[in-house]
Amino acid sequence: MTNARSKRAASPAxxxxxxxxxxxxGAAGSLAAAAASVPAVSAGAWGGETxxxxxxxxxxxxxxxxxxxxxxxxxxxxxxxALRETGVRIKCENTPPIPGVVFGYAINISKCKGYRDCVYAxxxxxxxxxxxxxxxxxxxxxxxxxxxxxxxxxxxxxxIVPQEGKYYLPVQCMQCDNPPCVxxxxxxxxxxxxxxxxxxxYNWCIGCRMCMSxxxxxxxxxxxxxxxxxxxxxxxxxxxxxxxxxxxxxxEKCHFxxxxxxKGLLPACAEACPNGARIFGNLLDPDSExxxxxENKDVFRLKEDLATEPKFWYFSx
Amino acid sequence: MTLFAGSALLxxxxxxxxxxxxxxxxxxxxxxxxxxxxxxxxFWVMPRKSxxxxxxxxxxxxxxxxxxxxxxxxxxxxxxxxxxxxRIWCLTCHDIEDRNTLTNLLGESVDFDRAAExxxxxxxxxxxxxxxxxxxxxxxxxQGERVIYSCPQCHDPHTPTIKPRAPKPPPPVRKxxxxxxxxxxxEYLSVWERLESDDHD
Numbered sequence: 001m002t003n004a005r006s007k008r009a010a011s012p013a014x015x016x017x018x019x020x021x022x023x024x025x026g027a028a029g030s031l032a033a034a035a036a037s038v039p040a041v042s043a044g045a046w047g048g049e050t051x052x053x054x055x056x057x058x059x060x061x062x063x064x065x066x067x068x069x070x071x072x073x074x075x076x077x078x079x080x081x082a083l084r085e086t087g088v089r090i091k092c093e094n095t096p097p098i099p100g101v102v103f104g105y106a107i108n109i110s111k112c113k114g115y116r117d118c119v120y121a122x123x124x125x126x127x128x129x130x131x132x133x134x135x136x137x138x139x140x141x142x143x144x145x146x147x148x149x150x151x152x153x154x155x156x157x158x159x160i161v162p163q164e165g166k167y168y169l170p171v172q173c174m175q176c177d178n179p180p181c182v183x184x185x186x187x188x189x190x191x192x193x194x195x196x197x198x199x200x201x202y203n204w205c206i207g208c209r210m211c212m213s214x215x216x217x218x219x220x221x222x223x224x225x226x227x228x229x230x231x232x233x234x235x236x237x238x239x240x241x242x243x244x245x246x247x248x249x250x251x252e253k254c255h256f257x258x259x260x261x262x263k264g265l266l267p268a269c270a271e272a273c274p275n276g277a278r279i280f281g282n283l284l285d286p287d288s289e290x291x292x293x294x295e296n297k298d299v300f301r302l303k304e305d306l307a308t309e310p311k312f313w314y315f316s317x
Numbered sequence: 318m319t320l321f322a323g324s325a326l327l328x329x330x331x332x333x334x335x336x337x338x339x340x341x342x343x344x345x346x347x348x349x350x351x352x353x354x355x356x357x358x359x360f361w362v363m364p365r366k367s368x369x370x371x372x373x374x375x376x377x378x379x380x381x382x383x384x385x386x387x388x389x390x391x392x393x394x395x396x397x398x399x400x401x402x403x404r405i406w407c408l409t410c411h412d413i414e415d416r417n418t419l420t421n422l423l424g425e426s427v428d429f430d431r432a433a434e435x436x437x438x439x440x441x442x443x444x445x446x447x448x449x450x451x452x453x454x455x456x457x458x459x460q461g462e463r464v465i466y467s468c469p470q471c472h473d474p475h476t477p478t479i480k481p482r483a484p485k486p487p488p489p490v491r492k493x494x495x496x497x498x499x500x501x502x503x504e505y506l507s508v509w510e511r512l513e514s515d516d517h518d
Contacts, residue, residue, distance in 0.1 A: 274471075275454075
């Protein structure tokens with residue numbers, strides 16, 4: 001069984017890690033090239049890693065196929081690597097989904113005033129690359145009485161918000177129940193977890209960006225460069241499927257703050273909203289706030305005609 | 318002259334009370350206020366009294382005879398009352414007999430920590446939404462004990478409308494790309510819209 005697994009890992013599907021591996025091996029081979037292109041920090045035969053870690057990452061299997069011990073090793077490798085590269089001692093976990101919980105989100109668009117506090121809380125919580133300019137949440141400004149997403153302004157920058165005659169609609173990953181991104185992924189690097197969160201195994205992602213073109217909500221983002229976070233701003237509490245350090249050439253997206261919500265906390269965006277416009281909870285709990293909203297408010301979802309079944313509702317009151 | 322001295326004294330007393338209450342709030346842990354929905358579900362509300370600068374109000378008011386005449390008040394009271402289109406004033410919500418409590422429209426005394434019950438006298442629908450989670454903000458956890466903020470913690474009861482403020486910066490534009498035009502710019506118009514807007518016929 002183990003043999004079969006490692007054979008699968010060596011298949012071209014693990015292109016991303018293999019590419020890095022070959023690059024590093026090459027760098028080690030020709031010292032002159034290494035001196036010219038590899039920064040001093042990661043210099044060394046295995047890019048600063050031990051040979052065991054470099055091989056471990058290279059032959060690492062897809063998350064769902066790894067045994068608990070292999071996952072433990074993978075988490076330890078991630079922690080070691082973060083410590084070596086940033087000097088920050090992070091904690092990488094793989095908290096499992098809570099049984100009987102499916103997450104749902106609702107936004108009260110009459111309470112959203114477009115402050116973008118959620119956007120920056122998300123950047124901070126999820127270790128989003130500061131120089132790679134990653135943001136999971138987009139707040140769209142639209143004219144009142146219209147809902148033309150094509151004519152929404154993503155870049156509004158007025159002195160004060162809300163502006164007269166405008167309303168604001170935050171868009172992020174809708175954690176679809178029928179996610180088109182999962183169907184588009186050729187290597188099954190992204191899937192829907194039992195608690196409804198669509199997650200990505202960043203190590204398994206080959207960076208083909210098929211999921212990005214499949215997503216109708218502009219929710220997926222690509223790391224064109226190595227995401228860099230200043231050491232003092234790194235959030236050390238991370239999750240394997242969530243906010244752990246990502247690498248260049250992989251896709252990422254909102255994951256309902258999996259590292260927080262699986263421990264019972266609210267997502268960072270919900271906690272940051274000063275207007276209480278964001279309502280989060282368990283769709284399977286009839287007494288939850290989200291269920292009250294869904295049962296008592298006129299809710300709608302974006303692009304409902306695509307049958308993606310988002311678990312993300314909007315309402316106004 | 319006496320008026321000036323009086324107000325100075327009041328200000329000083331207020332400062333003392335404020336510093337004392339500050340010291341107290343630092344020492345004590347926040348004690349949540351238990352509430353139940355009409356269905357009997359339990360929820361907890363963040364206390365309010367510990368946030369009040371001049372509480373207990375009777376500290377000063379025991380020296381001042383109650384005056385039910387509708388008038389404008391001065392410091393240390395809020396000078397502005399932009400709530401209810403002049404149909405209400407201080408004593409609609411503040412109890413004239415027991416200065417340390419509020420009062421609802423039925424004339425019942427309501428503790429400051431249960432201020433939401435005063436708001437509910439007029440805003441029934443909002444209050445119901447707030448109790449069940451359709452309005453307001455929850456603190457910390459999505460599961461377990463439900464702790465929510467009380468009305469006056471977001472809305473100043475004297476000027477309850479949330480004031481507009483500056484947004485955080487817009488999303489950056491990738492290096493080498495131009496920032497997209499405003500969606501109503503000429504280039505984004507459809508062919509017929511562009512033809513309509515031209516004066517060439």
